[in-house]
Amino acid sequence: MESSESPFPVPHRKLSLDIKGNNTDLVICRYDDHFLVIATQIGSMGTILHARKEEGMSILPTFSVSVIFGKRDEPMLVACARQLIEFISGSGSSRSLVLSLGLKDHSAETLKSIVSAVNENCLW
Numbered sequence: 001m002e003s004s005e006s007p008f009p010v011p012h013r014k015l016s017l018d019i020k021g022n023n024t025d026l027v028i029c030r031y032d033d034h035f036l037v038i039a040t041q042i043g044s045m046g047t048i049l050h051a052r053k054e055e056g057m058s059i060l061p062t063f064s065v066s067v068i069f070g071k072r073d074e075p076m077l078v079a080c081a082r083q084l085i086e087f088i089s090g091s092g093s094s095r096s097l098v099l100s101l102g103l104k105d106h107s108a109e110t111l112k113s114i115v116s117a118v119n120e121n122c123l124w
Helices: 075-090 108-120
Strands: 002-006 012-019 022-030 034-040 047-054 062-069 096-102
Touching (some): 012 108, 022 108, 034 108, 047 075, 062 075, 075 108
Antiparallel strands (some): 002 012, 012 022, 022 034, 047 062, 047 096
């Protein structure tokens, strides 16, 4: 796994890893109001999702995930975004998440590996 971090112009980390035989590139960026995570095995953006914590009076947090562009019939992609926003929120950050998944393999194992790699290399 290769990794690099740079504070300019936007704090970010880039890494490459092998997931089930597919080279997977990850970019994690921290902006003032959101995080951007790009995971690609195809060299392009793929499906783009937006996830955020809903503010309300409830004791338990509520999360909202929506598909901005791409495959709307892939519940595992939505589950991946939800896991990441729950982790971000649980770490104390109120930023929303924009997640891009350009994957050859949409299996649960691949998505779990992506969530794990992002959490290990988080900027929150």
